[in-house]
Amino acid sequence: MGTLSGRNIVKKYGKDTVLKNVNIDIEEGKIYGLIGRNGAGKTTLLSILTAQNPATEGTVTLDGEPVWENADALSHICYSREINQVTIFGPNTLKVKEYLATARAFYANWDEEYAKELIEKFGIDTKKKISKLSKGMLSAVTIIVALASKADITIMDEPVAGLDVVAREQFYKLVIEEYANTGRTFIISTHIIEEAASLFEKVIIIDDGEIKYEDNTEDLLSRAYRVSGEVDAVNKAVEGFKIYHPESIGRNKVVTVLAEEPVDSFGNEVQVEPVPLQSLFYAMCVDEREGA
């Protein structure tokens, strides 16, 4: 199984350009975190990468072969989407076990034993109708499908959105276990950044239809600093660096620095702290919106 690549992807809905010339390479055997604000283009990107939605421009390839209408390539990719509780015909009266049976038929490497284990773990009553499930249960069903699909590339869109803290921790543990055992590729989009950050070998930051960042998570964080102190001292210390989201309080100033390389010292006049992923993401995205 090779690299899943998107080249020059543009997606327009009418006058709206949702994705602006996105280039992305999903390498084999890594866990990717996809983070972005609501409406940043995460779901659109994922649905295009998995050929569930055509791109307006650009191509998606797996190991060099286009994925569009390519059943062979798509059999290696699982995109476990959010499940609709309401269909155009009214409430979704499909039972969980019927939904899982569809997934079983669809994914070539489906692992029924594993699925049963996960159903037990999340305490899902498979006789229940989809329309009667709680938000947490719905999320759990999408997670079960994603993990039990055993697809080489498994994509989960907001898998933890409806889960409580216990179930979220359970989920992170399951992903790590499955990854450690199989080395499958995972792409996980999430809003709850900080608690998942340590799972991600690579992080993709998308904002306003563009990829702002795609990098090894540790490398990215090793170059990010929160520099604070007296205004003039801070200005001097961060001169020449790429800075985000400067904030002042009284004669104090705080900035987020993203350097090209790790920095040994910003001098003795300022305080320097590491920046957690969520804060870095916030600093990078908030400026864009405020036009700073």
Add this chain to the structure above:
Amino acid sequence: MLDNLGEDKSIYLQIGEMIEDEILRDILHEEEQVPSTTELSKFYKINPATAAKGINLLVDKGILYKRRGIGMFVQKGAKEKIMEERRKSFMETFVKKIITEAKLIGVSRSELKKMIDSVE
């Protein structure tokens, strides 16, 4: 082992330090096997690549060594090596910080010395 990893330092560095601490506290003995990358990644819910980076850091420092097909073990003399290294950074990381804070709050040198002597 720590319950949780903090945010004030790279995770791989924390993994390395945690193993070092366990060696210093005699929880992990020399020539004893340390938890595997997989075990660490499952326990802390961190990417195995990050856990491996922490382990490899200690291999590079000569604190751990690999037995092929079995796993990672604590090198003979590891404890002494860690103590030596930590002693070197003790001045920078602890002593200078205490002095700075003492100056800031007006604790004199002699008062500080008394305080140190009074602590068991």
